[in-house]
Amino acid sequence: MPTASSTLGPRLECMTLEALEVLREEHRWIVRLLDALERVVAHARRSGRLDAQATVEILALFTHFADGLHQRREESCLFPLLLTRARDVEERLALARLCGQHERERVALRTLCERLLGAIYGAPHDLRVFLHEAEAFLALHRGHVAEEERQLLPHAERLLTAEDDEHLLAGFAALEREGPDPEWIGRRVLGVCERLGLAAHGRGH
Numbered sequence: 001m002p003t004a005s006s007t008l009g010p011r012l013e014c015m016t017l018e019a020l021e022v023l024r025e026e027h028r029w030i031v032r033l034l035d036a037l038e039r040v041v042a043h044a045r046r047s048g049r050l051d052a053q054a055t056v057e058i059l060a061l062f063t064h065f066a067d068g069l070h071q072r073r074e075e076s077c078l079f080p081l082l083l084t085r086a087r088d089v090e091e092r093l094a095l096a097r098l099c100g101q102h103e104r105e106r107v108a109l110r111t112l113c114e115r116l117l118g119a120i121y122g123a124p125h126d127l128r129v130f131l132h133e134a135e136a137f138l139a140l141h142r143g144h145v146a147e148e149e150r151q152l153l154p155h156a157e158r159l160l161t162a163e164d165d166e167h168l169l170a171g172f173a174a175l176e177r178e179g180p181d182p183e184w185i186g187r188r189v190l191g192v193c194e195r196l197g198l199a200a201h202g203r204g205h
């Protein structure tokens with residue numbers, strides 16, 4: 001089966017669209033959240049204890065921002081637009097594959113949330129399942145963000161116009177009304193990273 005990397009083609013230099021920059025900035029925040037989750041998982045592996053305050057904040061941000069607002073920007077706004085511009089079946093399959101990765105992330109996140117209280121409490125089975133699922137989630141999510149950065153966003157830049165950009169930004173604004181101000185979300189991502197002693201620019205970006 002073809003992969004997104006084999007179907008969305010090589011990068012060309014093109015215009016920068018503001019909506020795609022919003023997604024790129026959020027990818028940087030998501031990578032920082034992944035670094036934060038990795039940090040609490042590593043600490044729990046060593047100590048047998050999960051940092052309750054940091055983990056609750058990280059899971060809230062993954063649930064409502066990374067796998068919430070950010071995925072809705074893609075699934076409700078960007079992907080449908082790209083589907084209308086898809087030039088062949090392979091481009092459609094590449095978008096479907098990214099949607100499938102979103103779904104797998106949400107399923108893994110639900111498991112993490114189900115085990116959270118037991119893991120914080122110190123129930124051995126819940127903590128084991130939580131850490132195992134968290135490691136799988138980290139790998140899945142890092143691969144997904146990397147694929148979108150490498151293939152999806154350059155592909156979108158080649159296909160979309162300034163008019164499309166305005167359309168996407170209007171859709172994004174409608175989604176933002178359903179939750180907290182994105183700037184506050186960014187500050188919270190920074191806050192949890194600082195609390196965990198992670199460097200200002202994380203390791204991924």
Ligand SMILES: [Fe+2]
Nearest residue numbers: 071074102148
């Ligand atoms: Fe995505």
Ligand SMILES: [Fe+2]
Nearest residue numbers: 023070074148
């Ligand atoms: Fe994304």
